[in-house]
Amino acid sequence: MELSIFNDASKDKSMSIIEKWKEKLEGSGILVVIGGHDSPSPRGVGYSKNQAIAQSSGSYLCFLDSDDVMMPQRVRLQHAAAVQHPTSIIGCQVRREPPNSTERYTRWINHLAPDQLLTQVFTSNGPTVIMPTWFCSRAWFSHVGPFDEGGRGVPEDLLFFHEHLRKGGGLVRVDQSLLLYRYHPGAATHSVLETTIWTHRVRFLEEWALPHWATFTIWNAGRQGRRLYRSLTAGSRCKVVAFCDVDENKIKKGFYCYEDSQERPKPRVPVLHFRAAQPPFVICVKLVSVRLGHVWLGQPQGQEVVCCVHQEAAG
Structure with missing residues (x-):
């Protein structure tokens, strides 16, 4: 076994701790490879992991x-x-x-x-x-491929x-x-930032799931469902045939108008009761609610679902 450590410009006592452990580990037959740099600032997690991998041999x-x-x-x-x-x-x-x-x-x-x-x-x-x-x-x-070194x-x-x-x-x-x-x-x-993660997630959704569907329904006519709709590229937005929800107030309104659109007339997407909606679905609700959604959607009938958003606090 080999231990590869890369010290990304730490300014504390990390190196002295590493050296002590190197002696202990090599005394037990574990090869220890140490790399690093002492630049004024660290170069990041991706860079450090790539360097630790490059200097190792396992x-x-x-x-x-x-x-x-x-x-x-x-x-x-x-x-x-x-x-x-x-x-x-x-x-x-x-x-x-x-x-x-x-x-x-x-x-x-x-x-x-x-x-x-x-x-x-x-x-x-x-x-x-x-x-x-x-x-x-x-x-x-x-x-x-290597980790991103941004x-x-x-x-x-x-x-x-x-x-x-x-x-x-x-x-x-x-x-x-x-x-x-x-x-x-x-x-x-x-x-x-949460916005950075959101952008990558939406782009991956568009790349990996949405190309397989001619149309789809966004489950959630509230803030998160509308945010997803606005974050989609124009080509993906055109595939959204409806929002669906359980909230009677949202359903009674009948539609969502995309006010920021440059199109004329501005897109108006129907808001339906979930029982009237057609699959496939992109679910934009808390994960605890998605379990209920599996019951509502009748998963045994094979309806397609992508769980896209989990807004429940991580704690």
């Missing part, structure tokens, strides 16, 4: 953020899964630290069914197999995740808690 990559702790059996179990699924990203269940931080998000990470790892890739929670748990072959990583504010994990799916990659989770996933306000993930 056939498989097991990612670990410096503030997390992995369990002793993690590499063994995820490696076994990666051998069985060579073109997949392998994740695992996690335990949060502090224990009650992001409780709903942690439950979502740990309890998605295998098919939901794919069907819920459009939700605002981001990758269904979260980056701190990733394990994959070096060959597959090289096929998908630096602070770039969701490099989401962009890599989308590219992985574009190239036909699979998603597998080892259903054991193999990582202590630490939460703290200074984490790099908090530097990514």
Whole structure:
């Protein structure tokens, strides 16, 4: 086993800690490779991960953020899964630290069914197999491509995740808690704006799901459904045949007028009761409500659904 560490211009005592651990680990037979730079400012998460991969030599990559702790059996179990699924990203269940931080998000990470790892890739929670748990072959990583090196504010994990799916990659989770996933306000993930993530999600929805549909209905005539409609390209907006909702006040109005449109007359999209709406659907409601939506939509009849938005707070 080899440990590859890249120090992205840290200004604290990180290097002295790394050196102490290098001595301990190499005494146990683990090769430690250390890289880094001492520029005035860091170059970002994507750059650092790419450098750590480039300076390493193993056939498989097991990612670990410096503030997390992995369990002793993690590499063994995820490696076994990666051998069985060579073109997949392998994740695992996690335990949060502090224990009650992001409780709903942690439950979502740990309890998605295998098919939901794919069907819920459009939700605002981001990758269904979260980056701190990733394990994959070096060959597959090289096929998908390096992480985006745009630096602070770039969701490099989401962009890599989308590219992985574009190239036909699979998603597998080892259903054991193999990582202590630490939460703290200074984490790099908090530097990514919600609007940035929203834009990438909508573009991926348009690329990956909407081309297969001649028309579709947006489930939610409220703020989030209208936001999605406005965020679509003109070509995708033309496919929206209706909004649907359960709110009688929205339904009674009868339509949504896209006031910001340059078209004349301005587009007016019907607002229907959900029982009158036609699939396929893009659902723009809280994930807790989507479960009800599965009942309303009659999933056994095979109606197509994309869960696009999860506005429930991550905590």
